[in-house]
Amino acid sequence: MPKPAEVTLPSDREVRVTRTFHAPRQRVWDAHTKPELVKQWQGYEGWDMPVCDMDVRVGGHYKWRWRNHEDGSAFGFFGTFTEVDSPSRIVHEQYFDPGDMDFAMPVGDPCIVSLELDEQDGVTTLVCNLAFASKEARDGAVSTGMTDGMEHSYGRLDELVMAAA
Amino acid sequence: MQSSERLDLTFSALADPTRRAILARLATGEATVTELAEPFEMSQPAISKHLKVLERAGLISVDVDAQRRPRKLEPGRLGEAVDWIERYRQIFEQNYQRLDALLEELQARPSKRKRAKK
Numbered sequence: 469m470p471k472p473a474e475v476t477l478p479s480d481r482e483v484r485v486t487r488t489f490h491a492p493r494q495r496v497w498d499a500h501t502k503p504e505l506v507k508q509w510q511g512y513e514g515w516d517m518p519v520c521d522m523d524v525r526v527g528g529h530y531k532w533r534w535r536n537h538e539d540g541s542a543f544g545f546f547g548t549f550t551e552v553d554s555p556s557r558i559v560h561e562q563y564f565d566p567g568d569m570d571f572a573m574p575v576g577d578p579c580i581v582s583l584e585l586d587e588q589d590g591v592t593t594l595v596c597n598l599a600f601a602s603k604e605a606r607d608g609a610v611s612t613g614m615t616d617g618m619e620h621s622y623g624r625l626d627e628l629v630m631a632a633a
Numbered sequence: 634m635q636s637s638e639r640l641d642l643t644f645s646a647l648a649d650p651t652r653r654a655i656l657a658r659l660a661t662g663e664a665t666v667t668e669l670a671e672p673f674e675m676s677q678p679a680i681s682k683h684l685k686v687l688e689r690a691g692l693i694s695v696d697v698d699a700q701r702r703p704r705k706l707e708p709g710r711l712g713e714a715v716d717w718i719e720r721y722r723q724i725f726e727q728n729y730q731r732l733d734a735l736l737e738e739l740q741a742r743p744s745k746r747k748r749a750k751k
Contacts, residue, residue: 473729475722477644485725491736499732499739509731596725607637607644 470591480603485596493587496594497555500583506532519544526552533565543567547578558583577601639691643714646690651675652683656706659693663703 519533533544544565551559561578600606691710
């Protein structure tokens with residue numbers, strides 16, 4: 469079993485997640501950049517991913533959307549790839565799509581999500597860094613999970629989860 | 634105070650190595666300002682400043698009834714900050730466990746290209 473994910477707070481407005489995978493880097497890269505693979509793991513228990521459009525190149529856009537199995541509620545993320553260096557580094561600017569609109573519109577400043585993959589002896593280390601526009605945005609994006617209205621805060625929590633990709 | 638504001642205070646209080654060292658010291662038992670200042674080679678006012686930040690964040694408290702006014706750790710608030718990170722970590726971890734399974738499946742499955750060659 470790989471070591472569990474580690475979460476650190478490198479600065480006031482960042483969150484960093486580190487995780488190892490017992491697989492070659494190229495395969496981990498594919499799982500993050502090929503929609504048919506992304507759909508199979510990225511998400512949440514009880515949600516499926518009807519929309520997963522990704523144009524993986526610098527300046528290319530992506531759109532992800534999840535739908536709840538039970539009540540049909542939806543939310544997602546969308547954004548633009550700003551760096552693509554296969555199979556080691558990808559950076560995108562991410563906006564939250566609260567799901568109550570027919571189309572996604574940028575609201576506020578994006579979260580800059582960078583993913584770095586490094587392979588040593590067939591083990592790939594993933595470092596995912598989320599840089600929010602402010603400390604308030606970072607803490608607000610997850611601290612709602614503290615308030616026990618868990619179901620309703622899943623959207624915000626998922627923002628960070630999905631940003632892992 | 635809202636939980637997000639409390640977390641702001643907690644995390645900024647924890648973002649300093651001296652203050653973390655003070656917390657580590659207080660985890661072994663209560664201590665006065667003089668006792669806390671000693672190992673850090675800092676002036677008492679400098680230590681007091683750090684203690685005020687920790688106190689405001691709810692990470693420590695002062696026993697005002699005791700003459701020595703010792704400081705002690707308030708583990709609850711620290712736990713809340715740890716929970717925040719832990720909750721966050723678990724959500725990533727759930728995703729990554731699904732990814733582990735997918736990677737294993739891809740490993741076991743011969744790639745389409747290989748199959749086509751046969």
